[in-house]
Amino acid sequence: MNTSKKCPKCDCSHLEKFSGSKSSHGSRSFIRLSLFTFVIVDKIVCMDCGHCEEWVSPRGLTILRSKRGYGASR
Numbered sequence: 895m896n897t898s899k900k901c902p903k904c905d906c907s908h909l910e911k912f913s914g915s916k917s918s919h920g921s922r923s924f925i926r927l928s929l930f931t932f933v934i935v936d937k938i939v940c941m942d943c944g945h946c947e948e949w950v951s952p953r954g955l956t957i958l959r960s961k962r963g964y965g966a967s968r
């Protein structure tokens with residue numbers, strides 16, 4: 895859904911991305927790893943059926959992988 899630009903449930907293309915880094919409306923979303931380390935999570939919502947997915951940014955994914963021992967090469 896993040897790259898296909900189509901909803902997997904209803905197959906429409908009316909997708910809106912809500913960045914987790916924006917603190918407006920208190921919609922800030924993230925995964926906290928430690929006191930000072932957290933990864934922003936973006937939400938993508940289908941405006942037709944309401945299906946919602948959450949995506950970690952590529953930069954955040956790099957942090958998560960290193961924290962969980964997946965290595966940078968994967």
Ligand SMILES: [Zn+2]
Nearest residue numbers: 901904940943
């Ligand atoms: Zn949909």
